Amino acid sequence: MFTGLIEEVGTMRQASKRGEAMVLTIEASVVTDGVALGDSISVNGVCLTVTAYAKGSFTADVMPETYRKSNLDRLRPGQAVNLERAMLAGGRFGGHIVQGHVDGTGIITGREPYANAVVFTIRLSDNDMLRYIIPKGSATIDGISLTVIDTSKDGFSVSIIPHTLKETALLGKKPGETVNIECDIIGKYVDHLLHFGRQSSPGEASPAKTGNGKLTTAFLSENGFI
Numbered sequence: 510m511f512t513g514l515i516e517e518v519g520t521m522r523q524a525s526k527r528g529e530a531m532v533l534t535i536e537a538s539v540v541t542d543g544v545a546l547g548d549s550i551s552v553n554g555v556c557l558t559v560t561a562y563a564k565g566s567f568t569a570d571v572m573p574e575t576y577r578k579s580n581l582d583r584l585r586p587g588q589a590v591n592l593e594r595a596m597l598a599g600g601r602f603g604g605h606i607v608q609g610h611v612d613g614t615g616i617i618t619g620r621e622p623y624a625n626a627v628v629f630t631i632r633l634s635d636n637d638m639l640r641y642i643i644p645k646g647s648a649t650i651d652g653i654s655l656t657v658i659d660t661s662k663d664g665f666s667v668s669i670i671p672h673t674l675k676e677t678a679l680l681g682k683k684p685g686e687t688v689n690i691e692c693d694i695i696g697k698y699v700d701h702l703l704h705f706g707r708q709s710s711p712g713e714a715s716p717a718k719t720g721n722g723k724l725t726t727a728f729l730s731e732n733g734f735i
Contacts, residue, residue, distance in 0.1 A: 510596050511551045513604030513647075513654020515677045516540055519552075521588045522566060524581075529573035531581060533557070536566050540592045549595040549609070553678070554652030554689040555579050556595075556609025579611045580651075580687040589678040591652040604654030605647040611689045612638050615650075615664060620684055627674055629682075632664040633690065639665075640700065641692035649691040653677055705732075 519537035533552065540550050541562060548559045550567065557569035576582050584590065596602070612635075619630035631650065633639065642648050642665050646657050655667040674680050682688065705728075729735045 511556070511593050511604075511607040511609055511652070512596050512600075512602055513593070513607045513649050513652065515591045515593055515653055517592045518589050518676070518678050519592045521584045521586055521590055523586060524584050526582070529576040531571035531576060532560075532568060533571060533581070533584070534566055534568045535590060535592070537592055538565055540594050541565060541567055551591070551593040551595075551607070551609045551652045553580060553584075553590050554607070554609065554649050554691055555581060555611050575611070578613060579689050580614055583687060589681060591678050593652060605649075606694050607649050607652070607654060607691060608694055609652075610691060612641075612692050613690055614687050615690045617682055617684050617686050617688060618664070619666070620682070623668065626668045626670055628658070628666055628668050629679070630664065630666045631688065631690070636663055638690060638692055639663075641696040643696075646696070647693050649689075651678060651682075651688045653679065 517537055517539040519535045519540070521533065522536050523534040525532045535552065544559055544562050544567060546559055549556050550559060550569070552569065555575055557571065559567050560570055561568040571581050614634045615631035617629060618632045619628070621628050639660065642657055642660055644657055644659055648655055648657050648665065648667070650667065653673065655669065657665050658668050659666045669679065726735070
């Protein structure tokens with residue numbers, strides 16, 4: 510689990526592809542301090558497992574599901590990436606609950622200064638993600654825990670303070686570029702609970718997309734909640 514507070518901006522050293530599988534080697538100093546094989550490191554918001562490491566770098570595999578759901582396939586040598594190690598049990602919880610399980614991608618459609626902040630507008634690749642994104646709620650962009658300030662029919666916007674912009678790879682992101690999106694895990698669990706067990710008929714949209722599921726006392730009792 511992560512918190513969405515970026516520890517370091519690393520640099521992509523090498524990205525080897527074979528079909529929809531990748532092997533990434535990333536230059537970093539902070540997140541490789543005390544690193545061990547099997548450790549989890551978030552790369553642009555994607556939880557990856559360390560498969561090899563050396564002084565100042567680590568290597569991780571990217572499987573096809575991650576390849577299809579994220580922007581990792583677009584990474585090139587020399588590109589900046591956001592990095593965060595898995596949260597320590599006794600650490601401060603400064604962001605929100607972040608799994609490193611990307612729901613999809615978005616395209617930056619706007620980047621506008623506003624007083625001391627910069628407002629980024631994101632158009633989502635899949636509008637189904639909008640059900641989990643609410644104003645003043647939390648969302649993760651390339652692994653950064655951010656507060657949603659507004660939503661639209663196809664996306665949302667966030668306001669970023671100068672410190673966050675300076676300390677993350679968003680500093681170099683421009684309109685037209687793709688970013689990873691992870692929605693709030695609490696909203697996803699609530700949505701699943703509300704619609705669990707509700708089967709859709711042939712040709713009917715799933716309850717998770719229509720919002721037609723029902724949470725009843727009988728359901729809660731049968732599943733051990735009361």
